[in-house]
Each structure stands twice: as structure tokens, then as C-alpha cells.
Amino acid sequence: MAANMKAKQVSHTQTDAGGATVDPEEWLHMYRQMYRIRSFEEEVNDLYTKALMPGLAHLYIGEEAVAVGVCESLKREDYITSTHRGHGHCLAKGASPDRMFAELLGRAPGYCKGKGGSMHIADQEGGNLGANAIVGAGSGIATGAAFSARMRKSGQVAVTFFGEGALGQGLLYEVMNMASLWKLPVVYVCENNLYNEYTHYSQTTAGELSARPAAFGIPVEVVDGQNVRAVYETARRFIERARNGEGPGFVICNTYRYHGHHVGDINRAYYRSKEEETLWKTERDPLNLLSQWLTEQHLADAAIFEQIEKEAREEMRSAVEFAIKAPFPDASEVTQHVYA
Amino acid sequence: MSMLKTSESTAGATNGKAMRELTMAQAVREALAEEMRRDARVFIMGEDVAEAGTPFKVLLGLVDEFGTDRVIDTPISEPGFAAIGVGAAMTGMRPVIDIMFGDFLTLTMDQMVNQAAKARYMSGGKFMVPIVFRTTLGATRRSAAQHSQSLHVWPSHVPGLKVVLPSTPYDAKGLLKTAIRDDNPVVYFEDKMNFTTKGMVPDEEYTIPFGVADIKRAGADITLVATSSMVYVALGAADKLKEIGISAEVVDPRTTFPLDKQTLVDSARKTSRAIVIDEGYERYGVTAELAAVIADGAFYYLDAPVKRMGAMDVPIPFSPALEDLTAPTADAVFQMAKTLCGRA
Incomplete structure (x- = not known):
């Protein structure tokens, strides 16, 4: 792909990120990462609707720019904590899709040997301290990881992703207080996708978000x-x-989840309109916004995007195939790892 | 130590060694100081743990040796600092989280039960959470319903947690050192009425393994299984029973998980009668689990049903006249034992 990149034809590098120099190839890499997440989630949707995936699936489609924009700013040894809507964070932090799909299907080669599943996927080697099915709980673990990094003088940073629904949890404010008092290396990333499950955040959240x-x-x-x-x-x-x-920082990313709260949330008219969904998908899509900009800047063309997309789809299909063929955990696993 | 002359394993472990008399508080402090000297990853975090040394003064002086970087005062935010402890433990540290009163464990349930206890299992064995939650239990301090509960059965119920209930300074020190070195989350309960209780502690270093009950007093006619400060209640009852010719054996499990079922069962098989005494609530309590273990393992050897004595099933009242009715006493255990032995 790199050989036919328009990026190679421009002699200057772009200064787009706050005056920082960003190689155009890096933007294309981010496009690739976002597309991989989308393609992964489309496969999840497919597996789920075909009843091949047990449990729950909370899709990240529409929010890809948050995970990718943040994780591209991190080193591999840095930490993240994630949410029930966590596949995007996991991929963006460097996990491999075959072992992720295996985890989602409860198979032995999964990242957590099939014991965690979609809502608890973790990748210790990649610094992902885990998705978490308790809203806001990851903020405490990330703040603790930042505390630990500071004590160990490791230079690591921790990022915690959470939805705007977590703004209702007291834990977040307790750990933000300590993070600020102690100048801990933690960044709080609030993904405001407008809905706490099936309720618009304006009905649950008093005052200005940024005032908190x-x-x-x-x-x-x-x-x-x-x-x-x-x-x-x-x-x-x-x-x-x-x-x-x-010390810590707090980023509010205004975003939107294209699908329902989970795959089974089909009839959404009672809490949000079709027009609203269509508007975000057509006007505010993170993949389109980046590809349009790269095209306008003459940094890439349609052929490049098609190539990236094709490769990502092939990667995800073969990852799904790997997972479907993978064995379930042996029954003896049920009592393993309760204690260290 | 006077009440524990017959403590077999204690005597065995320390036989011929130089000893000093320490209070429970001193023993706990010594364990923490030794482990903090031994391992730079160990730190203490909680409310008023540094200069104040906690309201019970258990930690007094530790901040002088280890500084405020390792003995860390927090805001009054139990869920928050418990969560920071979990995150720190998952990333290479060994925190000792101070929960001033056992009643405040209720505030940390998500961090303890949903996070610390499950991180290892949910990750397929990738994460370790070597964290100690140090807290208290015990009534009769006139502290009323929100500062007097003995909630150690709660963590005992949750796979992934270990639970420690030391009764003597010797046990307190050896078990706390083991707790800090354990790679799992451990909840360690001290009876707040026993911080000044004295006992002999060896000069030289030692640890006590989890899951090994200690026979605090050997006997032949009835087994009194007792936890934490209820060990002293059982020993008091045993003294009275001796006067009427009944020989009681006092068994202290020391940890509710892992639980030394064999020692409990062996003792009941030997004596053929058993009472289980614990300061947690009687209903669905530690006494129920321990009684079931004995009933299951010693059924054909028992001459009487296994009896349970826990805290009365009421919120702990403030008035001394009422509060003293709620906890098992040596007299009550004596009466129950007499009845079981057919001497009523």
C-alpha cells in the first residue's frame, strides 16, 4: 500500500496537530485503525445476529476516532482502562483481532481464555487493564495504575475511557480529586455519545460537563x-x-454510537430519531471526515482507501474464521485462576 | 499470653526462641514495618494513617520511617482509595489499604468484590491483585450500629478473596506478613477491642501460613471453634468448664478462607461435641459455614447437634445495657457447653 501512496508525492510534512509535525502516513495509519475497528464491529454484529456469539455485544461503530486518536498518542507500555463498549479501545491499543474474536466467542485462545468475554476483554501485554462492566469502575483502576507508575517512576501514563453515563458515578469524582491533589499521570477521556443506555444525557446530567x-x-x-x-x-x-x-487532564469527546446500546437494541425511536442517526452517519462519520480531508490535501486518493478497507475486511474475516475454529476451554479451566 | 499457655502450634513455632510481650497494635505495626523494609512495593493508604497513625494509633511512627510517599493520607473516599489500591496492585505494587472501620467495607464493595476478587479470573490468569484491605470488626465499644459490625462473612463469601481473623499478637503479626506477601486480595480483620491485648511474639522473623487452624487449648470433651476475639470468650468458657470437670478444646481457624476444615473435623471427631462462636451475625453467618463443615465431616462421631453462637441478629444498639446482650459471652458459651455435655 505504501508504494502507491499519494503521501509519497508531497514534499512537505503536514503541521496539523497543534503545530506538531505529523507524517501523512500517520494519518493513513489512523484511517486504517479506525476502519479495522469498524470492520471488527461489523463482524461482531454479524456473529451476534447469527446467534454465533453468546452474551451481549455493545458496538463501538461511530466512535472510532476517539479510541484511535487517543491510543495513537500512547506508548505500548502506557495503560488504558476500557468499558463495556470496549472492542475499539482494545484494538486501538494494539490487540490482535483473532484472539479478540476468540475471547468474544468464549474460546480457549481468547485473550482471557474465554473467561472474560466482550465486557471484560483485557490485554496485559498491550497495557489494556481491561474492559469493565461496572460503569465508571475503570476510572479507579486507571488512577491506581497512574499512582503506581508514579511510585515506580516508570514514566507511564494511564488513560481511562468512559461514557458520559459514568459522570453519574461518585467514584469518578473521588479519584479525580486524588489525581489532581497528587498530580497523577492520568487522562480522563469522556466519550459523550449522548445516551446513558436509552436515556439522553441531558436528563441525567446537571450543569456543564466541563465544570466537573x-x-x-x-x-x-x-x-x-x-x-x-x-x-x-x-x-x-x-x-x-x-x-x-x-498532572491529570480531562477530554470530552463529542461522539455518537450508530447502533443501539447493544446489538439487541433495535427499536430506538422512543429515545432518538432516525433523522438524528442519519445526520451523524452522513455528516459526522469519522472515516469520511478523515478521508475527505486527506483527499482535499492531496495526501491520498480513493484507491488507497479502498486498499486499506479491503485489507482490513480480509484481516477481520480470517480472524473470525480462526475464532470459530478455535476450541472451547477445557472443563478443567473452570476452577483455574480463581487465586494466583 | 496467660490465656494461651496451651497454644500448641504457637508454642511449637516459638519453642526456645527469644520472645517479647507485644500488644496486638504493636504486632500489627511491626509486621507492616518489616514488610515495608523488605519490599519497596509495599505502601499504606487510608484516612489518617500517616501522622495520626489512625484513630486507634496502630500505625503510629510508621510515617517517620517510611515517609508520606509510602504512608499516604487520603481524602475520606473509601471507594476512591480502594480503587487506586486495586489499580496499583494490578500494575506491580503491593498496597495495604486501611479501612478504618469494618462497617466502611460496605462503601468499597465494588472495588473489593467486582474488581479485586475477579481481575485474575476474568483475565484468564493475566492479572494479579496483591492487595490487603486492613480493617476492623467487633462490638461492645459503645460505637453503635455503623461502627460495630463484624462483616467478615461478606468477603468470605466471594471467590477470589482471602479472609484473615487474627486473635493474638503472635497470629496478627505472622498472618499480616503472609497477607502482604500473598499474590491475591486479602481482607484482614482486627477486633478493635483487642488492640491492647498482649501476647508473646518472637524476636526473630516468622510468618504463619493461611488455612492452618491453631488449637489454642487442647481438650477432650467438647470442641469450641472460635474466631478473632471470640477465642478469648471460648477460653474463658473453657476455664469455667474445667471447674466442673469438662475439658474443652478451643480451635481458632485463623482464616475463614482458606479454611482448615480438617482440624475442625478432627477435633469434633475427637470430642464428639462442638459449638461454633463468631461475632458476625448468626444468620447465614460464619458460624453456619463452620457448623456445616463439622456436621458434614464428623456426623457419625457427634453425640449432639453442632451449636452456633453469633451476634444477635439486630443492628448493634448504642446503650451499653442493650449492646452487651448482642455478643456471645463466656458465660453463655459455658451454659451451652454444659447443656451439650448433659450437665445442665
Whole structure:
């Protein structure tokens, strides 16, 4: 793919990320990462609707720019904590889709030997401390990881992803208070996809969202969560600031989940309109926004995107095939790993 | 130590070694200091743990040696600092989280039950959560319903957690050192009425393995299984029983999980009668589990049903006149034992 990239034809590098120099290839890499997430989630939807996947599936489609923009600003050894809608974070932090699908299907080669599933997928080697099915709980673990990184003087940063629904959890404010007091290297990334499950956040959230971190003296920025360049630019600044010992940051990414709260949430008219969904999908799609910009800048053309998309779809199909063929865990596994 | 002259394993472990008399609080402090010297990953976090040394003064002086980087005062945010402890434990540290009163465990249930206890299993064995939650139990301090509960059965119920109930300074020190070195989440309960209880503790270093009950007093006619401060209640009853010619054996499980079922069963098989005494609520309590273990393992050897004595099933009342009715006493255990032995 690299050989036919238009990027090679431009002599200058782009200065788009807050004055930082970004190689055009890096933007294409982010496009690829976002498309891989979308393609992964489309396969999940397919597996789920064909009754091949047990349990629940909360799709990240529509929110890809948040996970990718943030994780591209992290090092592999940095930490993230994730949510029940966590496949995107896991992939963006570097997990491999074959072992992810195996986990989602409860198979032995899964990242957690099939014991965690979609809502608890974790990738220790890649710094993913796990998805979490308790809303807001990841904020505590990430703040603890940041505390640990500081004590160990490791230079690591922790990022916690959470939806705007987690703003209703007291734990978040307790750990933000301590993170600010102790200048911990943690960045709070709020994915505001507008809905706490089936309820618009305006019905659950008093005051201004950004006033909450501000009350703890934590710098906060609101970014267009559909624009991966904006997310990346902001995340990079906050993460570097945290790494330099200047304390926590809080990023509110305005975004949208195209599908329901979970795959089974089909009839959504009672809480949001078809028009609203269509508007986000047509006007605010993170993949389209990036490909349009790259095209306008003469950094890439349709052939490049088609190639990336084709490769991603093939990768995900073969990952699904691997998972479907993978064995279930042996019955003896049920009592393993209760204790270390 | 005077009440524990017959403690077999204690005597065995320390035979011929130099000993000193310490209080429970001193023993706990010594365990923490030794482990913090031994392992730079160990730190203490909680409310007023540093200069104040906790309201019970158990941690007094630790901050002088280890500084505020390792003895860390927190805001009054139990869920928050428990969660920070879990995250730190998952990423290479060994926190000791101070939960001032056992009643406040209720505030940390998500961190303890949904996060710490499950991270290893849910990750297929990738994560370790070597964290200790140090907290209290025990009534009769006139502290009323929200500062007097003995909730150790709650973590005992949850796979993934280990639960420690030391009764003597010797046990407190050896078990706390084991707890800190354990790679799993451990909930460690001290009876707040026993911080000044004294006992002999060896000069030299030792640890006590989990899941090994200690026979605090050997006997032939009836087994009194007792946890934490109820060990002293059982020993008091045993003294009285001796006066009427009944020889009681006092068995202290020391950890509810892992549980040394064999020692409990062996003792009941030997004596053919058993009472289980624990300061948690009687209903669905630790006494129920231990009685079931004995009934199951010693059924054909028993001359009487296994009896349970726990806290009265009421919120702990404030008035001393009422509070003292709620916890098992040596007299009540004595009466129950007499009845079981056909001497009523």
C-alpha cells in the first residue's frame, strides 16, 4: 500500500496537530485503525445476529476516532482502562483481532481464555487493564495504575475511557480529586455519545460537563470526537503534560454510537430519531471526515482507501474464521485462576 | 499470653526462641514495618494513617520511617482509595489499604468484590491483585450500629478473596506478613477491642501460613471453634468448664478462607461435641459455614447437634445495657457447653 501512496508525492510534512509535525502516513495509519475497528464491529454484529456469539455485544461503530486518536498518542507500555463498549479501545491499543474474536466467542485462545468475554476483554501485554462492566469502575483502576507508575517512576501514563453515563458515578469524582491533589499521570477521556443506555444525557446530567473536572482544578477540553485529528492533537498534549508530571487532564469527546446500546437494541425511536442517526452517519462519520480531508490535501486518493478497507475486511474475516475454529476451554479451566 | 499457655502450634513455632510481650497494635505495626523494609512495593493508604497513625494509633511512627510517599493520607473516599489500591496492585505494587472501620467495607464493595476478587479470573490468569484491605470488626465499644459490625462473612463469601481473623499478637503479626506477601486480595480483620491485648511474639522473623487452624487449648470433651476475639470468650468458657470437670478444646481457624476444615473435623471427631462462636451475625453467618463443615465431616462421631453462637441478629444498639446482650459471652458459651455435655 505504501508504494502507491499519494503521501509519497508531497514534499512537505503536514503541521496539523497543534503545530506538531505529523507524517501523512500517520494519518493513513489512523484511517486504517479506525476502519479495522469498524470492520471488527461489523463482524461482531454479524456473529451476534447469527446467534454465533453468546452474551451481549455493545458496538463501538461511530466512535472510532476517539479510541484511535487517543491510543495513537500512547506508548505500548502506557495503560488504558476500557468499558463495556470496549472492542475499539482494545484494538486501538494494539490487540490482535483473532484472539479478540476468540475471547468474544468464549474460546480457549481468547485473550482471557474465554473467561472474560466482550465486557471484560483485557490485554496485559498491550497495557489494556481491561474492559469493565461496572460503569465508571475503570476510572479507579486507571488512577491506581497512574499512582503506581508514579511510585515506580516508570514514566507511564494511564488513560481511562468512559461514557458520559459514568459522570453519574461518585467514584469518578473521588479519584479525580486524588489525581489532581497528587498530580497523577492520568487522562480522563469522556466519550459523550449522548445516551446513558436509552436515556439522553441531558436528563441525567446537571450543569456543564466541563465544570466537573474544572471544579477539581483539572484542565478540560471539549473536542469533536468524530475528527480523529482533533482528538489526537488534544490527547497528545494532555498525555505529554501528564507524562511530564504536570498532572491529570480531562477530554470530552463529542461522539455518537450508530447502533443501539447493544446489538439487541433495535427499536430506538422512543429515545432518538432516525433523522438524528442519519445526520451523524452522513455528516459526522469519522472515516469520511478523515478521508475527505486527506483527499482535499492531496495526501491520498480513493484507491488507497479502498486498499486499506479491503485489507482490513480480509484481516477481520480470517480472524473470525480462526475464532470459530478455535476450541472451547477445557472443563478443567473452570476452577483455574480463581487465586494466583 | 496467660490465656494461651496451651497454644500448641504457637508454642511449637516459638519453642526456645527469644520472645517479647507485644500488644496486638504493636504486632500489627511491626509486621507492616518489616514488610515495608523488605519490599519497596509495599505502601499504606487510608484516612489518617500517616501522622495520626489512625484513630486507634496502630500505625503510629510508621510515617517517620517510611515517609508520606509510602504512608499516604487520603481524602475520606473509601471507594476512591480502594480503587487506586486495586489499580496499583494490578500494575506491580503491593498496597495495604486501611479501612478504618469494618462497617466502611460496605462503601468499597465494588472495588473489593467486582474488581479485586475477579481481575485474575476474568483475565484468564493475566492479572494479579496483591492487595490487603486492613480493617476492623467487633462490638461492645459503645460505637453503635455503623461502627460495630463484624462483616467478615461478606468477603468470605466471594471467590477470589482471602479472609484473615487474627486473635493474638503472635497470629496478627505472622498472618499480616503472609497477607502482604500473598499474590491475591486479602481482607484482614482486627477486633478493635483487642488492640491492647498482649501476647508473646518472637524476636526473630516468622510468618504463619493461611488455612492452618491453631488449637489454642487442647481438650477432650467438647470442641469450641472460635474466631478473632471470640477465642478469648471460648477460653474463658473453657476455664469455667474445667471447674466442673469438662475439658474443652478451643480451635481458632485463623482464616475463614482458606479454611482448615480438617482440624475442625478432627477435633469434633475427637470430642464428639462442638459449638461454633463468631461475632458476625448468626444468620447465614460464619458460624453456619463452620457448623456445616463439622456436621458434614464428623456426623457419625457427634453425640449432639453442632451449636452456633453469633451476634444477635439486630443492628448493634448504642446503650451499653442493650449492646452487651448482642455478643456471645463466656458465660453463655459455658451454659451451652454444659447443656451439650448433659450437665445442665
